[in-house]
Amino acid sequence: MQVTRELFNEVMVPNYAPSNIIPVRGAGSRVWDQSNNELIDFAGGIAVNCLGHCHPALVKALTDQAQKLWHLSNVMTNEPALRLAKKLTDATFADQVYFANSGAESNEAALKLARRWALDNHSESKNQIIAFKQGFHGRTFFTVTVGGQAAYSDGFGPKPGAIEHVDYNDLAALSTIMSDNTCAVMIEPLQGEGGLVSPTNDFMKGVRQLCNQHNALLIFDEVQTGVGRLGSLYAYMDLDVTPDIMTTAKALGGGFPIGAMLTTKDIAKSLKAGTHGSTYGGNPLGCAVAEAAFDTVNTPEVLDGVKAKEKLFRAGLDAINLKYDVFSEVRGKGLLLGAVLNSKYQGRARDLMVACANEGLMALIAGANIVRFAPSLIIPDEDIAEGLARFEKAVAGFVNL
Numbered sequence: 001m002q003v004t005r006e007l008f009n010e011v012m013v014p015n016y017a018p019s020n021i022i023p024v025r026g027a028g029s030r031v032w033d034q035s036n037n038e039l040i041d042f043a044g045g046i047a048v049n050c051l052g053h054c055h056p057a058l059v060k061a062l063t064d065q066a067q068k069l070w071h072l073s074n075v076m077t078n079e080p081a082l083r084l085a086k087k088l089t090d091a092t093f094a095d096q097v098y099f100a101n102s103g104a105e106s107n108e109a110a111l112k113l114a115r116r117w118a119l120d121n122h123s124e125s126k127n128q129i130i131a132f133k134q135g136f137h138g139r140t141f142f143t144v145t146v147g148g149q150a151a152y153s154d155g156f157g158p159k160p161g162a163i164e165h166v167d168y169n170d171l172a173a174l175s176t177i178m179s180d181n182t183c184a185v186m187i188e189p190l191q192g193e194g195g196l197v198s199p200t201n202d203f204m205k206g207v208r209q210l211c212n213q214h215n216a217l218l219i220f221d222e223v224q225t226g227v228g229r230l231g232s233l234y235a236y237m238d239l240d241v242t243p244d245i246m247t248t249a250k251a252l253g254g255g256f257p258i259g260a261m262l263t264t265k266d267i268a269k270s271l272k273a274g275t276h277g278s279t280y281g282g283n284p285l286g287c288a289v290a291e292a293a294f295d296t297v298n299t300p301e302v303l304d305g306v307k308a309k310e311k312l313f314r315a316g317l318d319a320i321n322l323k324y325d326v327f328s329e330v331r332g333k334g335l336l337l338g339a340v341l342n343s344k345y346q347g348r349a350r351d352l353m354v355a356c357a358n359e360g361l362m363a364l365i366a367g368a369n370i371v372r373f374a375p376s377l378i379i380p381d382e383d384i385a386e387g388l389a390r391f392e393k394a395v396a397g398f399v400n401l
């Protein structure tokens, strides 16, 4: 069968508008399309491919497990799931894990747990969930409503209730709407989709304090920031703040779909047998790959490498900006960086992303004004240099459009 980009419009529902390029193969930070054109990957499958494409340790874990056991359902437990859960809890504040298949599902579990916990330990009226404008937590109806962009949750009928939003980094606004009826505050420790917005230290500490004061749970959505992306295993570890519930997905499986919700033993009690579940969550195939990804990423070499590679990216982007004057700033942390278009180029991030693809570079956007990079955490320095050279060509063409 001849597979073309036109076929997409024929057989796929139109909720996505993918590029005209159809990749067929990848190795490390390079990808080849149907015509064997090579691309450098600064997108990382949206912060998922933490070890690039077809990393040998992941291929081995996948193929070894594929010969043994793929799926059981949660009627029986399995070795890879228990091993992965042990490693996640040993490495974090958490005692216990719930496995899901995506970020949204992990957040859905976190929100349902928070509501049950409040009911079990407090009262029915303690049900308010507070989240932040421009935040992103997934596309199930609960998570998209908790997300801070009404445009994503409007148009689907009545929404889940008792959900409110305040500005990120605005502690006063949070303090004003919080009360003893607040059940949970859900927050990204750096807003990803919302534009690579870092929290201030005082803000994060203040959020923790307000949660303590009102007996509310603090939920960190580390779906995009977790598993080494910002240079520490999880972003909370750099913030002097410990959440009560944390979710992780994207890079957790290094490209295999898996997510997890982590919490303390005390809070976990409220998800007793029968309260929540998933057919595939914690399946042996996914957990085996995630275990290999986790073992590989959770080393000083990889995590320190992220910080070193961030410097290379920032230096390269600053040099390009000095020459072409296109960005007002480069923000983000680790290998989750955003180049913000300055006032001359408002609303044109997508044009620049397309220009990148035409030069053989895969990049991302975050909103209309930011070009985002989320490459492999182990992208070779030569690929960073080559990718930045291609980015410069794209920028040179873009400013002359």
Ligand SMILES: *Cc1c(COP(=O)(O)O)cnc(C)c1O
Residues within 6 Å of the ligand: 101, 102, 103, 104, 105, 107, 136, 137, 138, 139, 188, 192, 193, 221, 222, 223, 224, 225, 249, 250
């Ligand atoms: C991507 C993302 C999600 C949603 O994850 P899916 O796997 O697409 O469901 C949730 N939260 C954050 C912070 C994300 O970046």
